[in-house]
Amino acid sequence: MEINYDLVIIIVAALVAALSFAAFALPFLNRTEKKERYRNVIEKKKKVLFEAAKEEVTNRGTKTISAKDNVASFFKVQNIAGKMGEKIRVQLLQAGIRDPVAPLKYILAQVLLPVGFVLFAMMIMSAGEKEIESGMKFFIILGLAGVGFFLPRILIKNKADKRQQELGLTFPDALDMMLICVQGGIGLEQTVERVAEEVAEHSPVLAEELGILSAEMAMLNDRRSALSDFGRRVGGFGKSFASALIQAEQYGTSVSQALRVMSTELRDIRMANAEQKAASLPPKLTVPMILFFLPALFIVILGPAGIQASAAGVGGG
Numbered sequence: 001m002e003i004n005y006d007l008v009i010i011i012v013a014a015l016v017a018a019l020s021f022a023a024f025a026l027p028f029l030n031r032t033e034k035k036e037r038y039r040n041v042i043e044k045k046k047k048v049l050f051e052a053a054k055e056e057v058t059n060r061g062t063k064t065i066s067a068k069d070n071v072a073s074f075f076k077v078q079n080i081a082g083k084m085g086e087k088i089r090v091q092l093l094q095a096g097i098r099d100p101v102a103p104l105k106y107i108l109a110q111v112l113l114p115v116g117f118v119l120f121a122m123m124i125m126s127a128g129e130k131e132i133e134s135g136m137k138f139f140i141i142l143g144l145a146g147v148g149f150f151l152p153r154i155l156i157k158n159k160a161d162k163r164q165q166e167l168g169l170t171f172p173d174a175l176d177m178m179l180i181c182v183q184g185g186i187g188l189e190q191t192v193e194r195v196a197e198e199v200a201e202h203s204p205v206l207a208e209e210l211g212i213l214s215a216e217m218a219m220l221n222d223r224r225s226a227l228s229d230f231g232r233r234v235g236g237f238g239k240s241f242a243s244a245l246i247q248a249e250q251y252g253t254s255v256s257q258a259l260r261v262m263s264t265e266l267r268d269i270r271m272a273n274a275e276q277k278a279a280s281l282p283p284k285l286t287v288p289m290i291l292f293f294l295p296a297l298f299i300v301i302l303g304p305a306g307i308q309a310s311a312a313g314v315g316g317g
Helices: 005-062 067-094 102-127 134-183 188-198 204-219 223-234 237-251 255-279 281-316
Strands: none
């Protein structure tokens, strides 16, 4: 069978052109997807806030609850949830999990996972042919129960740390854009919304959080409450940002000055972290160099000499 090289060249050229077009168009499609996700999150948050405000107005007009009932229900909720529930809620928010049922699922996972791991281990040990000592069984069961209990916490903490790293990289640039908008005479709510739209392509996490902050500031009457919720959700830099704006509003200082100082401080912190990572790089490279680089280097340098010595020994013998 004779191969038509012209046809092969045409097919290969068409595939290369298609791949090149896909590589060129994929970033734009990704940006569009990120913006759509950002808009969906913001619209959903605005809808939830609007429905909550509407329900509050309706209940205020149709139903009257005494102060005694309010205090009693408040203490009931506090006794049921407690500080632990609030701490879990904050951890989930910092990890980007906003589902109201998420704390309950988290607690159920901490209860059910140890039981499941223990039952699985007991089933495996009972099915095995080799008898395991009772002390070893106890330690295995205890270890698996501990793993099952701490596994949700570790996963949530890792996810929150990744979000913190992403926010730490893009937050100083967002503060610079906010500073430019504020100095241009734009209000804080419009500034936050504009910056959220601008950073949606590069940092969807920061765009979502700023969009939610903008929605809360627009829908709620209490700006301090919206900023406090933002600091609690974001943590780290976001908490400092919220505290600075709350203090600027409380004491009547300039918002632009607070943003300028915070932007400079965050850039210094980011530079210090980069220098710390660079300084810790040589000790981390020591072990890989000893294990992988030096043996190959010794083989290359001493290998020919060893081969010549062995050849001379064989020839002399």
